[in-house]
Amino acid sequence: PAGRLAGRVALVTGAAQGIGLGIALRLAREGAAVALNVHKEDARAAEARQQVQALGAACEVFVADVSRIAPTRQLVADVAARLGRLDILVNNAGIERHAGVLEVTEADFDAVIATNLKGPFFLAQAFAAHVQDAGGGGRIINISSVHEDLPFPHFAPYCASKGGLRMLMRTMALELAPLGITVNNVSPGAIRTPINEALLQDAAKVAALQAQIPVGRMGEPSDVAGAVAFLASADASYITGTSIIVDGGLLWNYSEQ
Template sequence: MKLSGKNALVTGSDQGIGQGIALRLAQEGADVVVNYRKNQEGADATCEQIRQMGRRTAAVQADVGVTADARRLVEEAIAALGSLDILVNNAGIEKNASFVDITEEDYHAVIAVTMSGAFFCTQSFARHRQDVKGGGRVINISSVHEELPFPHFTPYCMAKGGLKMMMRNLAIELAPLGITVNNVAPGAIETPINKKLLSDPKLLEPLLANIPLRRLGQPSDVAGVTAFLASADADYITAATIVVDGGLLWNYSEQ
């Protein structure tokens, strides 16, 4: 097992990709703190599966879009496991609205959860790793939309693009502390965030036609790469984005 003896926190791990990552890290031997905002049932179910693997775990309620909560989350995760080696910034939300219509409230919500949450969780994590002088791993679940425009989702693209530059800056700034910082950029993954898309063949079929591997991704596709980046196999990888999208981002052809 690649992560024996390591302690991890995964934000937004009560369902979807975050849940898949929490379970995969535990499978690889890590003890894992699960975070949720509202879905305690999902968080408890994730913890139960982690316990069944013989790993330590705890569920911590926190809204990462609120700075005080993001800081408390990292502190409670450290208290629950004794220390933290791995932080996965996964929590994120999107709002579908045209630029002229999006409300101030929705704009701030997307930026707060998807970008600022990762910023302040990482700041608390880096302070902790500085204190214990042990290196560490930060992995942000960004998106192909850290590069690719997505009309009607401008704050989401701004937040994911922000995560790209945060990752590149911190990879340099935190390198002297032995902390690597990388992004995993999923394409279209089958999770509750895509509920509308998944239930509407008129939306789903053109999307599948645009993915060279002709299928949606699964949370396990993202979780495997995240576990790799958290492991010693990735010791020399920092400032990188690994795209997990079945070829979607760079798909172009002419008949």
């Protein structure tokens, strides 16, 4: 399809649902071919592929656990082989574990750091090597969180992973600029996705949360996807090493208290 991303190939990790699926749909609407990374090949993955293809975009599903290094390298090679090139990497896959400082286990800590921090780094490394071989030019966009900056009691490893992702992004932006790669984070506040399923079942909690959000509502995956599409577009070619916060004003409201 025509659009500001026509001719580009984008890889979105964790794209079967939630924010990742919203990003995949938006990039497809803007004309990109989209590689959907999923953790497991299941009905949800097939449904995501159908939704993207219904927009007229080329779309393939790639099963890979992005918390481990070997699969991230294979993923970049597979996408380039099957879709012909790779221009845009969206590191979206992420997990969180609710546990107080006194309860966090080694397994919880390692899983969160591997998925949210190690995976995005090694995927970016493989992506940058691919871009270098292809002659330069690309975009790395990490889905971080307002918790790259804002403390969140009972989510210490998650906060550490997103804070770490902010410094990875800033450092990679400097190192990868000579390859024509920009590196930025999109940092959502509270978005309606399956990750917040327990919260979304509790109307009183949702109302209390919405009262904290200056624009008066939780965000949707499409709100995050709009910022990603902008960063992927030519309009953002001079933007690198920064975080775009997409939170309806939540962060500053918390900071005021």
